Amino acid sequence: MAMSLSPYLMMNGNAKEAIEFYEKVLGAEVLFNQTFGEMPENPEFPIAEEAKELVSHAMLKIGESELMFSDNYPGQASQSGDQVTICISTDDIEKSKQIFNDLKQDGQIKMPLQDTFFSPAYGIVTDKFGVTFQIYTEGQH
Template identity: 40%
Template sequence: MALEVYLYFDGDAREAVEFYSDVFKTPKEHISTYAEMPDDSNMPSPENAENLVMNTSLLIRGTTVMFSDVYPGSGMRSFHKGNNVSLLISDPKEEVIRNLFDQLKNGGTVISDLEETFWSPLYGRVCDKFGIYWEIMVYDSETDG
């Protein structure tokens, strides 16, 4: 069994995939677009939706993260940026955490800067330029292994 993350975007999923692929140095998978969907008279394709991302994924540090643009006008899902999902990245190396934090905060908002906490020698939170909340932390590999 695996837990995977599915992130929805408002037309900028392709840009998000490019950004996260660069940040986490992971290869991009095939991007399926809404143009590849079979024709359905019950759900006509909205204008300019054909290049939106229907589905793609990245393998980020062992976890599959799925990406999709919300299909405009479908009524299946409406897009709302929010803080109901936070992705946690941890690593035993401080330089790795500082580098990831610096990249993710570029164009975003720092919620809490990197600092020592009672649970981590270095922890911070950032909302990136796509409205995704990240918790970034160093863990002690000898005790949390």
């Protein structure tokens, strides 16, 4: 089982600017960058016009490390203390479930662990210490 931890920056509408800044300052290489408008359409949850150009997910490589980004969806905002989360990536759904369930003990679920268009098991949970983790499972649906 492979597992890695990556910092994930939640931005308030300025992820594109931050990505360009880190490219220049840290020599970052953009590995992936997708806007909300580029995501697969879901008629039950239409993308608001003001969100279409915002970053839904981006990954930069800086040296040997990866740094992930997303803008908050309009109407949501990060505050000091929850702007940086830790993304735990694994290739094992059962391990993702175990980690998610252990972290939620005395914590708070921000997004239940579920099948998404980009991961067979993805969820967001804040643990009892106030640290927010995104659980991302690699692999096919």
